[in-house]
Amino acid sequence: MTVRSSLFAGTMGLCALLAAFALGATPAAAQGSKMKIQEVTSPGGIKAWLVESHVNPLIAIRFAFVGGASQDAPGKDGQAYFVTSMMDEGAGELDASAFQEREQALAMRMEFDAGRDVMLGNIQTLSENKDEVFDLVRLAMSKPRFDEDALERVRAQILAGLKFDENDPETVASLAWDRLAFHDHPYGRPVKGTMASIAAITSEDLHDYVRRVFARDKLVVSVVGDITAEELGPALDQLFGDLPERSELVQVAEARPPLGPTREVIIMDVPQSVAQFGHRGIARDDDDFIAAYVLNYIIGGGGFSSRLMEEVREKRGLAYSVYSNLYPYQHGAVFVGNVATKNEAVGQSLTVIQDELLRLAEQGPSDEELDSAKSYLTGAYALRFESSSSIASQLLWIQIEDLGIDYITKRNALVEAVTMDDIKRVAKRLLAADQLITTIVGKPVEPAEIIPTGAPG
Structure with missing residues (x-):
């Protein structure tokens, strides 16, 4: 040993x-x-x-x-x-x-x-x-x-x-x-x-x-x-020790999510609609991933401090919830968001979301938004290590993503090192507001392609 x-x-x-x-x-x-x-x-x-x-x-x-x-x-x-x-x-x-x-x-x-x-x-x-x-x-x-x-x-x-x-x-x-x-x-x-x-x-x-x-x-x-x-x-x-020495995995091809615009509506008799939107993302081993991670916090990953929550819910009262995430799957990363709103407000909510994504791609966030995001992400990192179980989970994912045994000591410095130039470059690279793949489930008022509930897939 x-x-x-x-x-x-x-x-x-x-x-x-x-x-x-x-x-x-x-x-x-x-x-x-x-x-x-x-x-x-x-x-x-x-x-x-x-x-x-x-x-x-x-x-x-x-x-x-x-x-x-x-x-x-x-x-x-x-x-x-x-x-x-x-x-x-x-x-x-x-x-x-x-x-x-x-x-x-x-x-x-x-x-x-x-x-x-x-x-x-x-x-x-x-x-x-x-x-x-x-x-x-x-x-x-x-x-x-x-x-x-x-x-x-x-x-x-x-x-x-x-x-x-x-x-x-x-x-x-x-x-x-x-x-x-x-x-x-x-x-x-x-x-x-x-x-x-x-x-x-x-x-x-x-x-x-x-x-x-x-x-x-x-x-x-x-x-x-x-x-x-x-x-x-x-x-x-x-x-x-009793497990086989070698696995027999089938090779998984690289996924290349297409860009839209694509919109599909699935009719469901519910009082509010749910929409999921997004497109291709940035891989975990990409040099721009940390900047994209900070950017996503600003977009929709920061709860009530995020841009989408501010514009869609707080200013306009259009949605009950709206958020975004980065999913860096091993064979194809995606950027995905979700909004839940009354049926009458689906179209307006999605328009506001697209406008904000476009604005961020063109202009980037404010200095205050970037500073706030980095402050929260570095300060809250320790909360992932509150128990033996949570530490074991964090260490496991650091290994899965091959980040190195010293990643915990480096992580906050990597976030702190993200500059406004980095954010603006990554925003232009990541965000394609006019090319979103969008699915809507509910009874939205706006006309759209309709796929009956229970359709294949």
């Missing part, structure tokens, strides 16, 4: 808070402390980032397998999502009831979540139970049962959820937007699947997904809590 450390102290009290990650610890109790991220390599060659804290007898582990829903087999949309719902439904010699009883007895938490690009795992345990918990999680990943009775019960739950989603305007707008933006690319397919695809998935399909994706070569791990580097090395082999 090898251990490599990155010892650092940040600015603005950040590291004091980072050191107080364990549940129940407070920033004040950690003033002057330093946080140490250790890179641990197990005897079997499995790597993980570790932050030790022995304040509380708790261990939080976050891990990810590259793949996610983009590895769903053709015609098996929702395959990864189905797997996540079945991971505590029995493994090895334990059926669903026995497995779940064992979970309760150990007072542990085990969760899986399917993203577009990664399959995420979450383990939380008392340190005194770690060996038994790790054995149970190992069994779930390496020898899942996927019994027919459990599969049919979970299938019914997923189908009920999909039926509910059919009547949720925001979900419908999002799914329609993905279809328009990504077409036949895996990102254009619903992560949760469809009624038809979920109905067709078999136990063999679930085993096939686990066999192809759950492997050590595409594994990323972060650990925070009451465990030493010397203990973690063997524990990593205990958890993941």
Whole structure:
């Protein structure tokens, strides 16, 4: 086992808070402390980032397998999502009831979540139970049962959820937007699947997904809590050592979302409409990403301090909510916004949004907006590290995005370094106000192309 450390102290009290990650610890109790991220390599060659804290007898582990829903087999949309719902439904010699009883007895938490690009795992345990918990999680990943009775019960739950989603305007707008933006690319397919695809998935399909994706070569791990580097090395082999050495991932093509203008209306009998708008974005490894991140805070990521909230809601009272986000997926980044408003105000709201995006592209924000954005983004960064679980999650995504073990110390400086020239350059590059892809769900008054509810996609 090898251990490599990155010892650092940040600015603005950040590291004091980072050191107080364990549940129940407070920033004040950690003033002057330093946080140490250790890179641990197990005897079997499995790597993980570790932050030790022995304040509380708790261990939080976050891990990810590259793949996610983009590895769903053709015609098996929702395959990864189905797997996540079945991971505590029995493994090895334990059926669903026995497995779940064992979970309760150990007072542990085990969760899986399917993203577009990664399959995420979450383990939380008392340190005194770690060996038994790790054995149970190992069994779930390496020898899942996927019994027919459990599969049919979970299938019914997923189908009920999909039926509910059919009547949720925001979900419908999002799914329609993905279809328009990504077409036949895996990102254009619903992560949760469809009624038809979920109905067709078999136990063999679930085993096939686990066999192809759950492997050590595409594994990323972060650990925070009451465990030493010397203990973690063997524990990593205990958890993941039974998995195949190499995955069998299907290559995912680069997605190239087209520019609009494209507008699709899906009629739903609801009192207010939801609209999703956006177009291609900026990749996470692009030199302009941090500037784009600051710009998005100014546009719609800053809540009530954002430009869109000010212009659409505060000044004109047109919308209940309006916001924007950057989604730097591994194979195709997008800039996406959302607005919810009464049916009579959809067109006017979208016009104001387009006008503001155009104004930002042409003129950039004010100095006050830029200063306020950088001040908030740097000051609030420490809030992402309030507990062992949140620190483990942050460290995991830093690894997934390959930002480096010292990223936490550099991040605020990167934000501070963004200049008005950077923002204006990126605004011209990113924002195409007259070329938005827009989906509207509701009964908007303005005439537009209408797609009946329940249309394919």
